[in-house]
Amino acid sequence: MTNALTLAAATDDAARHGVFTLNGFPFWAVYAAAFCLVMARAQATYWLGRGVARGLGGSRVASVLEGPRAVVVVGRIHRWGPPAVTLSFLTVGVQTVVNLCAGYLRMPFGRYLVALFFGCLIWAAVWTTVGTAAVYAAIWLFLLHPAALAAALVLVAGGAWWWLRRRRDRLATTTVEPL
Incomplete structure (x- = not known):
């Protein structure tokens, strides 16, 4: 009985405010807050990468990155890196690594900023539409059938583990050509 009442209250709240809101805030406000949050986080990661690069000056890693082959590769990253920065935001977790590498490899800030903006x-x-809908779906599933939500989470975690293990095994069997 309490599950039905809680679900009815959640459904009423969603009907009054809309699915793509947070506690009644309009979509544009949630979107603007999400944009500012990710912009600040990505900038911090980029500048952390720049700081790490500066701290490694004169080290063995720095000398490798200044070699003739590495200069060619870094030039390609500077040229083709901005699309990688933009597209990395369609993934979970990869954008942090890409932003850190963009800073570490000293991607020109103007190019980085344009790619980062988009x-x-x-x-x-993505996160204010699909992400919010997924959170609401998980809440409703928890209110109706908590065991079903637990099973869904176990399935997702198991699928991620299987995929990562398969990928790791595949990468271990491939050979890497030197630069």
Whole structure:
């Protein structure tokens, strides 16, 4: 009985405020907050990468990155890196690594900022629509059938583990050509 009442209250709240809101705030406010949050986080990661690169000056890693082959590779990253920065925001976790590497490899800030801007627009759109809907669905599933939510989470975690293990095994069997 309490599950039905709680579900009715959640359904009423969603009907009054809309699914893509947070506690009654309009979509545009949630979107703007998400955009600002991801912009600040990505910038901090980029500048952390720049700081790490500066701290490694004169080290063995720095000398490798200044070699003739590495200069060619870094040039390609500077040229083709901005699309990678933008597209990384369609993934979970990869954008942090890409932003850190962009800073570490000293991607020109103007190019990085343009790519980051569009990536943050994408990220905020995905998480304020699909992400919010997924959270509401998980809450409703928990209210109706908590065991079903637990089973769904176990399935997702198991699928992620299987995929990562398969990927790791596949990468272990491939050979890497030197630069």
